[in-house]
Amino acid sequence: MSRPAVNILFNTSGNDVVCSNPAGDSNFILFGTGDKLVWRDAQQMTGDLISGASYPTIIPASGDLDAAKMFLMDFSTGLYDQIILAGSTLNSGTGGNYRYVCAAWFSGVTVTIPYLEAYDDNTHATWESEPLGDGTPANSVFKAITTTNGLPGSATWAGTPLAGTDSRIALDTVPIPSAQYVYWNMRQVLSDWMASWPTSAWYNNDLVFAIHFTYN
């Protein structure tokens, strides 16, 4: 079938409910051109101005620490909007056993199972940067879990590291048979060894998440 439209949406309410409208509803915001995803310290709040103070995540002195909050930087409003249900409770994370957090709506069929993947930049060609594991996909700081067909199963879900096609998540168990939503949850893990990264790696703005799919 012809190429399906793919809309990306994020749940910015505290309600763990399905998305009811591909253009967004009272819980889900349609990700717009220019919007960004960021993880921030607990001091950052929904409604904060993007042009205002930002509270970056802090690398732990030892061990691992989940980033406190995931935000949609909504450039249409100029505001931070927290994705409240994102993440798990591992490493003092503030998420949980939540299902309807991040969504992609397909307007029609795909030939293969769609995947969520992470890349160094918008060419979707490499996954070698420090945040994506610096050549070791298991060390990617981004972890995700598919929730299209059920809850993560535990508030302490770990997820799969995201690094190109080496480590990714299938967003369903079969190719998309007709218009439908797929869902996932995700977290960012900060580790003490990140302190050895060059500053440019901490502030890497080129990273992208991508939906890998097919049509005919």
Added chain:
Amino acid sequence: MWKINLFLEDGKVLELGDVRTSKPGWGESSPTKIAKMEFSFVGKEYEKQQPMKLILAGMKEYNFFVEAMKSVVNGKLTIKGLWFLGKIPNTNRITGFVIQDSMKIINAVEGREFNGGPTAGWKQGIPGTVVSTIVKEVL
């Protein structure tokens, strides 16, 4: 150019849409049994543009699809590959080609033909005829 021609059991030729558009036409087509699939495109050989033709024939079933990537961050859609597949009669093998930055030959077990996963949308071929997987320059 950039369109798939399906040579059918009844001698007719079915031309599909331009694979570079959002409507390649494979999914909407309902061909009778396919004897041969041909695809004409412009490749690059020794840094020179070269018209080429890809041919699959004699397969039990055929498939075609476009591999794409939608960026979550800016919504940009990128075409990553064009896949042409055939199921070899009397085996559980799948052969064919994928055109990406370069062209690769596919040799996979059924159900693992796309990066280790299955594909949907197969159309009936005519097993019993000569099996061919060819890419040739068009002079």
